[in-house]
Amino acid sequence: MTSPLNILMIEDNPDDQQFFRDLFSESSLGQFNLHLTDRLKDGKEYLRKHAIDVLLLDLSLPDSFELEGFIEIKEEFPHLPVIILTGMSDFKMAVKAIQFGAQDYLEKWRYDDYLMAKSIRYALERQKLLLEREKVSNQLMNSLKMLDVVNVELKELNEQLEEKVRKRTNDLLKEKQKVEKQHQLITESLQYASTIQHAILPHQQVIMRNIPESFILFKPKDIVSGDFYWAAKTNGKIIIAAVDCTGHGVPGAMLSMLGYTQLNQIVRENGITNPPDILTRLHDNMQNLLNQKFMHSGSSDGMDISLCCIDQKENRVSYAGAMRPLFRYRNGELSIFSGNRMPIGGKYRNGTQYFQGDEFLYERGDTIYLFTDGYIDQFGGNEGKKFKSRNFKTLLKTIHQLPAEQQLEALEKQFNTWKGNEEQVDDILVIGLRM
Structure with missing residues (x-):
């Protein structure tokens, strides 16, 4: 039987913490163990002492600002898959986070247990692929006698990996667009309900x-x-x-x-x-x-x-x-x-x-x-x-x-x-x- 994966979330908002506790209690997320800290400093100390499979990191923490905390984490734990959590609707911030090495970027309250599980699995798979690519690349570069063969194999492997990354990225973007559309419809309905409430x-x-x-x-x-x-x-x-x-x-x-x-x-x-x-x-x-x-x-x-x-x-x-x-x-x-x-x-x-x-x-x-x-x-x-x-x-x-x-x-x-x-x-x- 496969052991549950250990997920660490660094989040200082008590309501958000409770939301994720409830979310991870859903049956589809039962294969994950959720651990919580509310400060970047405490989260880094926890990572030094425990084996964590995926990190969920809030951008707005009392002891970090925007991507500063994320960069510190990546410098000390370069192989740890990180999923950014934020309440900000900033696509540029999403692109920047992914460029710096984040596996994913999720806006709070716009997903359910299914999307969370999918995002975690995607982060693990993508990190695994990246580590495999790094490992293979190092091995091939050290094999000077087979340099020509290695270059061909490495190119093919990179193309396959990039295709997988592109496909998974496109799938994720489609899922996000679907959720955003649903969120827009819900928001419009709530705004109309607000108009009625204020009218009475x-x-x-x-x-x-x-x-x-x-x-x-x-x-x-x-x-x-x-x-x-x-x-x-x-x-x-x-x-x-x-x-x-x-x-x-x-x-x-x-x-x-x-x-x-x-x-x-x-x-x-x-x-x-x-x-x-x-x-x-x-x-x-x-x-x-x-x-x-x-x-x-x-x-x-x-x-x-x-x-x-x-x-x-x-x-x-x-x-x-x-x-x-x-x-x-x-x-x-x-x-x-x-x-x-x-x-x-x-x-x-x-x-x-x-x-x-x-x-x-x-x-x-x-x-x-x-x-x-x-x-x-x-x-x-x-x-x-x-x-x-x-x-x-x-x-x-x-x-x-x-x-x-x-x-x-x-x-x-x-x-x-x-x-x-x-x-x-x-x-x-x-x-x-x-x-």
Whole structure:
């Protein structure tokens, strides 16, 4: 029985690491053992101590830039097959990497377990052919007595090898073109879905007509979003919500459509304005829709939500939350309303779940924030760590007395500065209301 091949991947992004773990757990990749490091330095040390058949190398590492790390690897391990992984769509970079000796160049998320296995086998075969050519060439060059015969055989062998390389390269390019075409079709469909999703979201003017000093920071991670904001005015009260559905991208967006529809039905059609009652009804409806009320049935999907009802006649704010808080800043002092430690929807729980609420009288100049966890969980900074709640509170304390437009600009600037070259890890939603 053939032993599994050892594959080393140098990748610093935790999401990408998990993606490849999942990918290599597929049955068609079961003949490979995947080993992971997150720094070039650690990867080189691992290669010195272990026998590795193929290296998967990310171009964007904290301790290397573009092809620098690849060149270092090739200098120290010239016979190691290397497949370049990158999120950049740069064909020139692909050509350059192959010219420097890479066996292949793959864009992340544009292949499946079949293509990955094919690429690894191709890298091994190509490296094997190249090593065979080198070996044969050295032997033939040392055989001076058979120089004429050697030259003919070497030429024929080179032609055969080049033909194999050309054929395999053409096959790979065709596969890439096929995947790129499929990706284009998927992207176009997602862009259309994004247009629909944005069309049904309430325009910011719905909130600004009633609370002029307000803003919404909304940055989906993917083309479509699992976070969404919602607002309505009924019975003289303004209801506003920041919602974070399970996941992001297409799964999150599908769940967000259900949540958006249910909020409209509960508030607009049924006239319910008390936040705890809204969340209790929403939780019950989502469990029914997702078949979650019976043990061992249905999905575990759900949503976290921060929802408030503003009564401008009584200067009163009523609030209820499911895993998401409401922040109020008054004269530089922060008050946190934590809500309930259970989500909307989710796996079976015995009996109806009732949500508790809070309320307070607001004063002129109070600033209220509703938000999902994407901003706080973003990796970045000098050490690649999460932004965290502590930094978020400090930032809001610094900006809460500014006009809404300037608060929005400050939040966007800080987010982009912190994120730097890191990938956005989740959908971002922050709603600010200056009373």
